Amino acid sequence: MKEIVSGQRVADWIAERTKHPIETFNQAFGLEDDGRLVAGLAFVGWTGPDVCVEVASNRNGILDRDFLRLLAEYAFEQLGCARVSMMTEQARVARLSEWMGFRFEGVKRNGYGKGRDARMYGLLQEDWRF
Numbered sequence: 001m002k003e004i005v006s007g008q009r010v011a012d013w014i015a016e017r018t019k020h021p022i023e024t025f026n027q028a029f030g031l032e033d034d035g036r037l038v039a040g041l042a043f044v045g046w047t048g049p050d051v052c053v054e055v056a057s058n059r060n061g062i063l064d065r066d067f068l069r070l071l072a073e074y075a076f077e078q079l080g081c082a083r084v085s086m087m088t089e090q091a092r093v094a095r096l097s098e099w100m101g102f103r104f105e106g107v108k109r110n111g112y113g114k115g116r117d118a119r120m121y122g123l124l125q126e127d128w129r130f
Contacts, residue, residue, distance in 0.1 A: 004067065005030045005037075014040040017056040020112060026051065027074060031067040039064065041071055049082040051075050055093060062096065068130050071100075076125045083125075087111055087118040094119050101127040 010030035015022045017040075022028075028042040039062040042054040053071060055062065062068070075084045086102060088094055089112050098104070102121035111118025 001034060002064065003032045004070065005032050010037065010040045011042045013037045014042045014054050014056040018054060020054065022054055025054075026079070029067070029070045029074070031062075031064055039067055041067075041074075043074060043079075045085075046079055046081070048080075050085055051079055051081050052085045052087070055086065055088070055097075057096075065130055068100065072125070072128045072130065076128070084123040086121045086123070088121070089116055089118055094121070097121045097123075099129075101129040103127065 006027065006029050010028040011022045011025050013030065014028065022042050022044060024044065026043040026046050028040060030037045031039040039057040040055070043051050044054060045052040053075070071084065075081045086097055087108060088097065102123045105120045105122045108118040108120055110116065
């Protein structure tokens with residue numbers, strides 16, 4: 001049975017999978033399937049018009065449309081952001097981001113450490129597909 005959960009446990013799960021520490025976050029949502037986390041979203045660095053989202057998933061957990069709607073509902077409706085930013089070094093996450101409506105905006109060289117470039121993506125509310 002699928003269930004939406006939130007909190008520090010979700011942020012820790014995302015950080016473990018992305019190998020990118022999440023020290024502080026505004027909110028973290030996770031999707032549990034039979035009690036195991038299968039996808040997570042952690043919102044960090046809210047500036048007013050923008051918030052960055054950290055994403056992690058096991059297999060196709062992130063593809064749950066009800067779960068994905070949380071991204072837009074939280075960022076655009078609750079926080080009132082004009083955009084959502086995201087960085088990744090994983091090709092699979094980059095493809096998934098583009099499928100969701102994010103647009104490639106550039107590369108942050110060594111964004112995850114020496115030799116680990118971060119691909120930067122942005123999502124405007126009008127580009128959201130769900």
